[in-house]
Structure formats: structure tokens, C-alpha cells
Amino acid sequence: MSKVKYYYDPDTLSYRKIEAKKTTRFRNISLFVLGSFMFGLLGLIFLLNTNLINTPKELSLQREVKNYELQFELLNKKMGQMEQVLANIEERDNNIYRLYFEANPIPEEQRRAGFGGVNRYNALEGFNNSEMIIATSKRLDIIQKQMVIQSKSLDEITKLAGEKEKLLASIPAIQPITNKELTRMASGYGWRSDPFTKARKMHWGMDFTAPKGTPVYASGDGKISRADNNSSGYGKHIRIEHGYGYMSLYGHLSQYNVKPGQKVKRGDLIGFVGSTGRSQAPHLHYEVWKDDQRTNPINFYYGSLTAEEFENMLKLANQENQSLD
Structure with missing residues (x-):
């Protein structure tokens, strides 16, 4: 309840009640309403931007x-x-x-x-x-x-x-004749005495002495490129193209067990020992070629020989004896 205000009237020597003007009252009410609205709006904005009140x-x-x-x-x-x-x-x-x-x-x-x-x-x-x-x-x-x-x-x-x-x-990695069927390794890769002229000449492969008809096996996977006797000195021979630049040759055979164009796996029977061509006795002449160059076959026997067998073969191969072809 609003307080009643008075003022002293010197003319009448008495207190008179102050009557508020309508414009003043309207102004006060308007200011109150506007102030309340602004306060409420600011409060609402504050509450909406804080976590005090959440829906x-x-x-x-x-x-x-x-x-x-x-x-x-x-x-x-x-x-x-x-x-x-x-x-x-x-x-x-x-x-x-x-x-x-x-x-x-x-x-x-x-x-x-x-x-x-x-x-x-x-x-x-x-x-x-x-x-x-x-x-x-x-x-x-x-x-x-x-x-x-x-x-x-x-x-x-x-x-x-x-x-x-x-x-x-x-890779031609096994011996083409098994040890149990092998008589001996007659000659290795290197300079040897020719059995016919007795002159010292390069022997490009390894000679394995074995009875005629002894099985000869492919030393690596490949494809038969030749199986004929049309190459001087080798007699009946087989050539296997292994890919990756490798080729193996098997000479002086008595007969074939494969034909040109045939694919073979390492260890497949491809022919039999003989003494055809320029040969002094039944044996297998074996060569390995890499990138069209002959190389020593003894470097590839990691797939079939024990360390002791390889060491023994190495000693025999290094002997400068007489070859059989």
C-alpha cells in the first residue's frame, strides 16, 4: 500500500494531502512496467546462457x-x-x-x-x-x-x-643321377685331358659314370627345348629351359623319356644314361647355363646332397683327370 504524502499550507496553517497528477502516475506506471520488462528480459537471457535452468x-x-x-x-x-x-x-x-x-x-x-x-x-x-x-x-x-x-x-x-x-x-638344384645309381663322378668342370686327343682342353660340364640305362632326372622345373642328337659331340641329349636365364643339358643318353615342348618338374625321369656321340664310356655329361653362359654345375647341388657328400664331390670335381667326352 502506497504511503500518503502531505504538505504544509501556510495560508491555511494546515497540512494538505498531496494529490498525484494523472500524467505523473501514468509515467511512473510506465517506467515500472518497462523496468520490469527489461529486468525480465535480461534475466531470461542470462538463464538461457547458463546451466542454472535447463529444459x-x-x-x-x-x-x-x-x-x-x-x-x-x-x-x-x-x-x-x-x-x-x-x-x-x-x-x-x-x-x-x-x-x-x-x-x-x-x-x-x-x-x-x-x-x-x-x-x-x-x-x-x-x-x-x-x-x-x-x-x-x-x-x-x-x-x-x-x-x-x-x-x-x-x-x-x-x-x-x-x-x-x-x-x-x-633352378637346376639337384644331381641328375641319384647317388645309389652312380658309379662315380668321373670328371668335373674345368681344364681336363681330352680322352681322344690327350690334349688339355676346357670341360664345360660334369661327367657322371653310371651303367647304360641308368635313369636321368630333371634337375629343376622347366620345359624341354630339345631332345635330339643334332648337336655335335653330345649325341642323344636333352635341354631343359628353366626360365630366369637357366638352362640344363644332359648328354650321351641312350634314350629319351620326354619330347620337345613337354613341361617337367624337378625329379621327373627324362632319359637314360648311354654312350652316344663323342663318348668313351657310358656316362652322363651334365651342363648348367646361366644367361647363355656355361657355369659350374657343382654350385647348384644344394637340393640333393648332404654336406659330406658335397665335400666329397667337390674334391673329385677339382681333380684334373681325363674327361669321358
Whole structure:
């Protein structure tokens, strides 16, 4: 209840009641209403921008945001684990797999490269957690790129492994006559005495003494390029093209067990020992060619001989005796 105000009237020597003017009363009411409105508006703005009062929907959205932040945190931990596993695979890839198969290691800057050019994350900007979302997205994109690079590298390693396996199977790596059927190794690769002229000349292969009809085996995978007696001195002979620059020759045979164009595997029976052509006695003359150059066959017997057998053969092969062809 508003207070009643008085004033002293000297004319009447008495107190008179102050009557408020209508304009003054209207002004006061208007100021009160306007002040109340401004106060209420400022209070509303303050409340809307603080967490003092939240609607149920706002509370629900806040819980969702907290949950998303937690999920992002868990996602980053999982990505950290993925990066560790991927780094381990990359290390083995560069230092073991690619090294073994003679492939160049993938540079670190290529594996860790980001994405340049147009800002691919501009759609994620302008939010409260934009920095966290963009950082996580970038990290995930880099991991995906690393996985693609590693996947392509492993595809290359798989291909190289297949080629390596094929190469190892193709190299003429076993003795063409088994030890149990072998009488002796008569002559090795090098300068020897010719059995017919007695002159010292280069012997381009190894001679294995064995009875006529002894089986002769392919020393590596390949394709029969020749099986004939049209080459001077070799008599009936077989040539196998192994690929990768390798060729093996089997001379002085009594008969063939293969024909030109036929594919053979290491250890397949291809013919039989004889004494055809320029030969003094039944034996197998065996040669290995690499890139159209004759090479010492003894360097390739890692697939069929023990260390003791190889050492014994090496001693016999180094003796400058008389060859049989």
C-alpha cells in the first residue's frame, strides 16, 4: 500500500494531502512496467546462457553430447591400438618381408602422409567440439590410408613370394643321377685331358659314370627345348629351359623319356644314361647355363646332397683327370 504524502499550507496553517497528477502516475506506471520488462528480459537471457535452468530436452541433449564425447575418447584409444599394430606390421614389412624378397622399403613419409589440397573437413567446423571431431577424422583418414598402402604392399609381397617359389623350383638344384645309381663322378668342370686327343682342353660340364640305362632326372622345373642328337659331340641329349636365364643339358643318353615342348618338374625321369656321340664310356655329361653362359654345375647341388657328400664331390670335381667326352 502506497504511503500518503502531505504538505504544509501556510495560508491555511494546515497540512494538505498531496494529490498525484494523472500524467505523473501514468509515467511512473510506465517506467515500472518497462523496468520490469527489461529486468525480465535480461534475466531470461542470462538463464538461457547458463546451466542454472535447463529444459528436459536440453538435459537430454547434454547427455547425448557427453555420450558422444565418451565415444570419441574410446574411438581414439582404439585408433591408438590400431596404430601400434599397424606400426608393427609396417616394421616387419620393411625389414623382413620386403628385404627378403629384394623389394625397396616403403618410405616413412609416404606411409604417414596426410591429405593436402581442398579442406575436406570444413563441414565439421563451427561446432562446440569441432576441434576434437576434426582431429579424430584426420587421424582415422591417415590410418585408413596406411592400411591401403600396407594392403597393396602385402599384395606385392604375395606376388613376389609366388615368383620366388617358382624361381627356387626352376633352378637346376639337384644331381641328375641319384647317388645309389652312380658309379662315380668321373670328371668335373674345368681344364681336363681330352680322352681322344690327350690334349688339355676346357670341360664345360660334369661327367657322371653310371651303367647304360641308368635313369636321368630333371634337375629343376622347366620345359624341354630339345631332345635330339643334332648337336655335335653330345649325341642323344636333352635341354631343359628353366626360365630366369637357366638352362640344363644332359648328354650321351641312350634314350629319351620326354619330347620337345613337354613341361617337367624337378625329379621327373627324362632319359637314360648311354654312350652316344663323342663318348668313351657310358656316362652322363651334365651342363648348367646361366644367361647363355656355361657355369659350374657343382654350385647348384644344394637340393640333393648332404654336406659330406658335397665335400666329397667337390674334391673329385677339382681333380684334373681325363674327361669321358
